[in-house]
Every structure is written in structure tokens, then in C-alpha cells.
Amino acid sequence: MPLLESDELRAVRAAVREICERFGHGYWRETHERGESPDALWQALSEGGFIGVNVPEEWGGGGLGMQGLITVGEELAAYGFNMLLLVVSPAINGSILARHGTTEQKERWLRGVAAGTTRIAFAITEPDAGTNSHNLRTSLRREGGKLLLKGQKTYISGVEQADQVLVVARGVNEDGSLGLPSLCIVDVDAPGFTRDRIPMPYLGPDHQWTLFFDDVEIDEDRLVGGFNGGLGPIFDGLNPERIIGAALACGGGRLALEKASAYARERQVWKTPIGAHQGVAHPLAKAKIDLDLAWLMTQKAAALYDAGAQAGEAANMAKYAAAEAGIACVDRGMQTLGGNGLSIEYGMSDLWWGARLARTAPVSAEMVLNYVAEHSLGLPKSY
Numbered sequence: 001m002p003l004l005e006s007d008e009l010r011a012v013r014a015a016v017r018e019i020c021e022r023f024g025h026g027y028w029r030e031t032h033e034r035g036e037s038p039d040a041l042w043q044a045l046s047e048g049g050f051i052g053v054n055v056p057e058e059w060g061g062g063g064l065g066m067q068g069l070i071t072v073g074e075e076l077a078a079y080g081f082n083m084l085l086l087v088v089s090p091a092i093n094g095s096i097l098a099r100h101g102t103t104e105q106k107e108r109w110l111r112g113v114a115a116g117t118t119r120i121a122f123a124i125t126e127p128d129a130g131t132n133s134h135n136l137r138t139s140l141r142r143e144g145g146k147l148l149l150k151g152q153k154t155y156i157s158g159v160e161q162a163d164q165v166l167v168v169a170r171g172v173n174e175d176g177s178l179g180l181p182s183l184c185i186v187d188v189d190a191p192g193f194t195r196d197r198i199p200m201p202y203l204g205p206d207h208q209w210t211l212f213f214d215d216v217e218i219d220e221d222r223l224v225g226g227f228n229g230g231l232g233p234i235f236d237g238l239n240p241e242r243i244i245g246a247a248l249a250c251g252g253g254r255l256a257l258e259k260a261s262a263y264a265r266e267r268q269v270w271k272t273p274i275g276a277h278q279g280v281a282h283p284l285a286k287a288k289i290d291l292d293l294a295w296l297m298t299q300k301a302a303a304l305y306d307a308g309a310q311a312g313e314a315a316n317m318a319k320y321a322a323a324e325a326g327i328a329c330v331d332r333g334m335q336t337l338g339g340n341g342l343s344i345e346y347g348m349s350d351l352w353w354g355a356r357l358a359r360t361a362p363v364s365a366e367m368v369l370n371y372v373a374e375h376s377l378g379l380p381k382s383y
Helices: 007-022 025-035 040-047 065-079 084-100 103-115 231-266 278-306 310-341 349-362 366-374
Strands: 121-122 138-141 146-157 163-174 178-189 193-199 208-218
Touching: 007 040, 007 065, 025 146, 025 349, 065 084, 065 231, 084 103, 084 121, 084 146, 084 163, 084 231, 103 178, 121 146, 138 178, 163 208, 178 208, 178 231, 208 231, 231 278, 231 310, 278 310, 310 349, 310 366
Parallel strands: 121 163, 138 163
Antiparallel strands: 138 146, 146 208, 163 178, 193 208
16 A cells, blocks of 8 residues: 555546536535535536546446545545545445446446446445344345335435435345345336435435335346345445545545634634644644544555455444544534634534534444454454
8 A cells, every 4th residue: 555645546636626626615505505416516527537436447437446436535525525425326336336246237337337327326224223234124025026125224325316226135035034135226216116305414415315115126137146145245335335434534524624724823812823822733733643544544444445355344443533533623623613613604514414424324433343342352242
């Protein structure tokens, strides 16, 4: 893993920044207030080749792997564009299809994911399962020569922008028991598929949804990994989810520190700018250190994943470290701005819920600590 960013990645970063500046800092909130999706930004990023930068070149992507995608994600978030669909479509689904899709599935969906013309959401979370995948109850059963999907998912991001959803279900065995996970690609307008929007605080223009599947008919060629064959593909999607989530958290933290530092250099209440006081400067300096450490772990996790090595430990650590660092950056930034930190005008408060979300999703801080305790330290399993 090189410590110096390559010329290619620096060029990617600069180009993404230029696209962001075309839209301006107000674009995210204005799009949200109009009740619209950020389609224009997505289109601009797609035309530049940045949405599918992680997808292999043979399928129309940039071939830069997760190293490329975290560069795009971090730069977007550092401008204030915390794009959740970037997490699910290219990071999760692009990775799964690239490693486990058939040639026909790659032609049908992966090329579009790489081009940004196909947007696929990802649905695994259920109301009664939490992080326990053994409690998933969404089922995929064979009946009369058909595959029928039945169940419910919740807190699913960006479905309003998606063409399809990759749904995690459990195949129904011949004895009626639920088997291993299966992955099936479902069109958003498929008969029997409905959704309800979940009211949320300001997270940007992306929405959260509860999904309902009432015997949605699934063709066999829409199963990624085959019937009951989705366990391995899931983890090849969840590790990139953690890695890109960490990158977005790092970008948000970077933006908060930039805002806070600029304010602390200019704001003067007594004889000197407030940034000269250690009570203001030291917390910001500590937040900067923790943020840079989190970004290093995010880069390591991306490098391991791209190399085909075991990336689970690093991906979980990166997600945990970046979430905590990002929250600290925003919190210290809000404190530095005082009352202005809570105002819409200064933009700091807009960063809060996105930063705080990272501690809970896509995997909670507590479950990451459980993972590290068990897999890294060899401690007894706690659940």
C-alpha cells in the first residue's frame, strides 16, 4: 500500500472536486428541500467515469478497485455530498456482481452499474433480525416451477433512485425450513413489490424505506450465486460497504475540520482569534490526528480487498475508526462555532446526522467491537 497517493488517484480526486464545485455547496440541501434526487450530480459523475471506478475495466469500469472508489467517496463527502447510493450500487452490488455474477449477469447489470446508468439498491436488514442474519425471515420458495419472494426489509437506502434491488432472502428447503441466504435482483416496479418511506432527520436527498415483497416472482437468472448460494457473495459486498462507509465518514470529518479551522482563524472575541486558544485548538488537532489515522486504516482495508486478501478485520476497524473520528470532528466543529454551529447558514449542523449515522450503520460500533474481540483477540464469543 503506497503512502503517497498516485498521480492517477490525485487526478480522480481533482476531477471529482471540479464536478462538485459546478453544483455548489447548496446543491445537497436544496435538492432535499425540493424533494428531488441528486440525479444531475450522479449523471455528471457517471459521465466522468467515477461511479464505476472500482469495477473491472473489462466490464466498463475504471479498474481502480476500492482504492479508486474510496477516493471518489471521500472527496464527495468532503464537499458535503454524502451519497448513500454510492455505497450500495457500485460498492456493494458492483463488487458482488464482479466476483460472483455470471457472464450474462455482468453483461445485463454490471456494465450498467459501471456506467452509472443502472442503479441497484441493496436490501438485507429486517425489522426483527437486527444484525443476526440467522433471524432473516424473507424467503425464496419454489412453487409450481416458479421462485416466489416473500418478506419485509427496512432501512433500505436510495430505492427511489434505483432500477433494481439486490435482496437477501433465505431459500425454503424441501422440509419447509429456511436454508442459507440467496441473492436475487428485483425490479423496483415488479408486481407484489411495494415500499413505504421512513421519516428521517436531514441526511441529504437520499431516503430510507421499508420494503414489502408479496410473492414477487423471480426468474432463475436473477439469482446471484444460485439458490441458497449467497453467503459468500454477501461478505464480498459487506466488506466494501464498510470500506466506502469509512471513506464517507472521513470525508465528512475533513469538511467539518475545514469549516471549524477557517472559523477559528477568523473569529475574534478578545485580543486574538479563538484558534489561538488551546481550549479550541487542541480538540481540533486531536480530531485531525484521529481522522488521519482512520483514513490510513480505510486505505489499508481497500488495498487488502483489492488484493483478494482477507479484509474483514481491516474493513471493520476502518468503519469503526472513521465513524468515531468523523463524529468527533463534527462535534468539535459545532463547539468551535458556538451558536453558529447549530445554524443552517454555516452548514456545520447539516453534517451531524450523517456523521452520527456511521456509528450505527451499516454495522453498529458494538458489533465491530464484538468482531475484533472474537476474531482479532481470540476472546470467547459474547452472543
